[in-house]
Amino acid sequence: MKTEKEKRIARVTSFVKELLAAAELDLEFRCDAEDQGMTVHLYGHDVGLVLNSGARLLYAINHILNRAFYEPGTEAFNLLVDCNDYRSRRAEELEGLARKAAEGVKESSEPYLFDPMPASERRIVHITLAEEPGVMTESEGSGLERRVAIFPAG
Amino acid sequence: MKELIEMIAKALVDSPDQVVVSEVVGEQITVLELRVAQSDLGKVIGKQGRTARSIRTLLGTAGMKLRKRFVLEILE
Numbered sequence: 001m002k003t004e005k006e007k008r009i010a011r012v013t014s015f016v017k018e019l020l021a022a023a024e025l026d027l028e029f030r031c032d033a034e035d036q037g038m039t040v041h042l043y044g045h046d047v048g049l050v051l052n053s054g055a056r057l058l059y060a061i062n063h064i065l066n067r068a069f070y071e072p073g074t075e076a077f078n079l080l081v082d083c084n085d086y087r088s089r090r091a092e093e094l095e096g097l098a099r100k101a102a103e104g105v106k107e108s109s110e111p112y113l114f115d116p117m118p119a120s121e122r123r124i125v126h127i128t129l130a131e132e133p134g135v136m137t138e139s140e141g142s143g144l145e146r147r148v149a150i151f152p153a154g
Numbered sequence: 155m156k157e158l159i160e161m162i163a164k165a166l167v168d169s170p171d172q173v174v175v176s177e178v179v180g181e182q183i184t185v186l187e188l189r190v191a192q193s194d195l196g197k198v199i200g201k202q203g204r205t206a207r208s209i210r211t212l213l214g215t216a217g218m219k220l221r222k223r224f225v226l227e228i229l230e
Contacts, residue, residue, distance in 0.1 A: 015165060022158035023216040049215050057215050060208035067197070067205055068165035143202045 008077060009038050012069055016040055019061070025049070037078030040065070050083045055090070058083055059118050091124050098128040098150075105150045106134045114148040116141065122148050155216060155224050159186050162209055167194035183223045186213070190228075198228055 002010070013031050020027050026045035031038055042050055042058075050057045062081040069079060080087070101112040114125065125148045126137050136153040139146055156177045164170035172191040177184060190198055199206045210226050217224040 015161075018161055019158070019212075022155070022161055023212055024219060025216065046219070049219070056211055060211035063200075063204060063208040064162060064166075064212070067200065068162070143204075 004074075005033070005077070008069065009033055012038065012040065012065065012079065015068065016065070019064075034078065034080075036076050037080065039080045039082055042081065042083040047084050051086055054117075055083070055086055058086060090121065094121055094124045095128045098125045099132075101150055102129050102132050102135045105152050109152045111152070112150045114150075116145050116147045119146075122146065125150075155184070155186060155213060158213070158216065159188055159209065159226065162212075163188055163190060163198055166197045166205065167191065168197070169194055183225055185225045185227055187227050187229055192230075195228070195230060 009031055016029055016031070020029065027042050027047070027050070028044040030041045030043075032041065042061075050061075058081055062079070065079050065081065069077070071077070097114075101114070104110075105112050114122075117125075122139050126139075129135055129137050129150065134152065134154055136151050138149050138151065140149055141147055156175050160173060160175045163173045163175065167173060167190050169191040172189075172194070174189040176187045176189075178187065188198065197205070198209075200208075206226070206228060213224045213226055
């Protein structure tokens, strides 16, 4: 007997396969089960297309999968799309940028505004600086324009 | 790309049997017209148009590879 989670992973797997074929993208993928969901790892010839302009296509595919496999009233199922370890590389990069920007804000007492970023990336900046003395972070703007601001505090 | 829009729309809506995609092939641009049940419009458009934008991003990338331009029109 397959568990609900295994069935869901199987449905996502066949959908992703069909999606990549229909879009005629030269990509392969692997699905890994996680504690509370799954990660779809994309790899192959067209990874450049997935990651260009701030990984727009990566986030687009992730959004489509989230909406297609959203089941209200069921237990949390986090569906993440990744490509060439973009998520962890980007997290590291953002942590570095956040620390550097925070130092600048402390020195100048002027706020610093990041470029607009998706929610998951803004979250990394907020978490990185949550315990940082002398600064506070906020998100401002809406939709595609939503961005993190670092302010001097205290 | 008709199949792509069809499969995505069917996965998003409550009434997949009412998903209709027609393709209008022009010299420069191919227009994909998507029709869904009235009650499913929000599902294919999404909050602040995010779902429609995601589908268009995918369509744009696929088109770039094929050196073609695809336009998605969601008909109301």
